[in-house]
Amino acid sequence: MIEQEIYNKLKEHFGDAIVELKEAPPSDPFIQVNPERLQDICLYLRDEGDMLFDYLSNLSGMDLAENLGVVYHLYSMKYKHTIVLKVTVSKENPNVPSVERIWRTADWHEREAYDLFGVIFEGHHNLIRILNPYDWEGYPLRKDYKTPEEYHGIKVPY
Amino acid sequence: MGLLNKLDDPYYGGGIILGTLEDVLNWGRSKSDWYLQFGLACCAIEFMAVNASHFDFMRFGCIPRTSPRQADFMIVSGTVTMKMAERIKTLYEQMAEPRYVISMGSCANCGGPYWEHGYHVLKGVDRVIPVDVYVPGCPPRPEALEEGMIKLQKMINEQAIFNKRKRLREAEEKEKSVSDVVLSQN
Ligand code: SF4
Numbered sequence: 214m215i216e217q218e219i220y221n222k223l224k225e226h227f228g229d230a231i232v233e234l235k236e237a238p239p240s241d242p243f244i245q246v247n248p249e250r251l252q253d254i255c256l257y258l259r260d261e262g263d264m265l266f267d268y269l270s271n272l273s274g275m276d277l278a279e280n281l282g283v284v285y286h287l288y289s290m291k292y293k294h295t296i297v298l299k300v301t302v303s304k305e306n307p308n309v310p311s312v313e314r315i316w317r318t319a320d321w322h323e324r325e326a327y328d329l330f331g332v333i334f335e336g337h338h339n340l341i342r343i344l345n346p347y348d349w350e351g352y353p354l355r356k357d358y359k360t361p362e363e364y365h366g367i368k369v370p371y
Numbered sequence: 372m373g374l375l376n377k378l379d380d381p382y383y384g385g386g387i388i389l390g391t392l393e394d395v396l397n398w399g400r401s402k403s404d405w406y407l408q409f410g411l412a413c414c415a416i417e418f419m420a421v422n423a424s425h426f427d428f429m430r431f432g433c434i435p436r437t438s439p440r441q442a443d444f445m446i447v448s449g450t451v452t453m454k455m456a457e458r459i460k461t462l463y464e465q466m467a468e469p470r471y472v473i474s475m476g477s478c479a480n481c482g483g484p485y486w487e488h489g490y491h492v493l494k495g496v497d498r499v500i501p502v503d504v505y506v507p508g509c510p511p512r513p514e515a516l517e518e519g520m521i522k523l524q525k526m527i528n529e530q531a532i533f534n535k536r537k538r539l540r541e542a543e544e545k546e547k548s549v550s551d552v553v554l555s556q557n
Pocket of ligand 1: 509
């Protein structure tokens with residue numbers, strides 16, 4: 214299926230929770246969805262007979278200056294089609310439902326997005342830092358992040 | 372260096388070597404240095420090449436040890452992150468004296484490509500442990516690391532073992548007086 218068909222089908226099923234389909238050349242077109250119903254949408258995409266998106270090839274965080282975003286790249290092993298989902302949340306309340314139960318790949322990817330962007334994935338079974346030390350402060354890939362002066366008594370800047 | 376060359380010396384000849392005990396001890400130490408086996412980043416790939424048969428690190432008498440208790444020196448080969456810095460310090464403290472450190476590559480020397488925007492990178496491993504030999508490069512070629520090893524062997528050969536503190540102090544004073552002379556001339 215092409216993106217437009219997938220979008221139409223999702224729109225039919227979930228109505229307002231599907232915001233829009235956007236062309237974004239040169240990268241793939243993406244479907245903006247509402248974070249509230251993300252889990253239902255993802256389950257539907259994985260299990261519906263003519264979608265079967267059984268593979269989450271990437272999950273990444275984004276800093277959109279005012280908001281935070283999460284991007285999901287899905288792929289179907291059977292039909293060989295792909296789709297990109299995006300959700301945005303505010304920086305004050307960065308809660309996104311976890312898709313870790315739907316695709317196990319999401320486990321570490323969500324921990325990474327939490328570690329570097331501070332997106333909180335609700336329902337994740339073990340949401341702790343994955344790359345930085347556990348006691349690290351702040352979320353380094355946010356655009357307003359400031360490099361700390363020292364870490365455990367070691368000077369950080371050059 | 373040193374000791375075996377004396378065999379070729381016409382005055383010593385005949386299979387007899389005369390030398391100080393320090394010479395003998397240093398010779399033994401410099402020719403059987405065992406290193407702590409760990410690699411950190413891309414430099415570790417080059418380090419592995421040095422270990423393999425083509426460059427053959429073992430001809431320097433270097434054998435990899437996986438325990439810091441058995442190691443004589445460590446090669447910090449690559450990017451030292453903040454998380455790793457504390458572990459490197461622990462490893463260094465676990466090594467028995469005498470112990471030496473070779474810092475391999477720009478990252479371990481000064482932060483390398485991460486010097487400005489690397490919030491997570493230690494800007495030079497000498498901020499946590501003392502370094503004896505710096506090998507520059509990103510990554511250094513295997514030959515460069517071998518030269519670093521030769522430098523280290525030379526250093527070990529010339530090190531003081533007996534009356535160490537007194538001799539180190541004397542060397543320091545000598546250096547200071549030389550630099551004083553240079554400064555007064557300017
Ligand atoms: S010095 Fe260069 S090659 Fe070595 S670890 Fe750093 S970036 Fe990698």
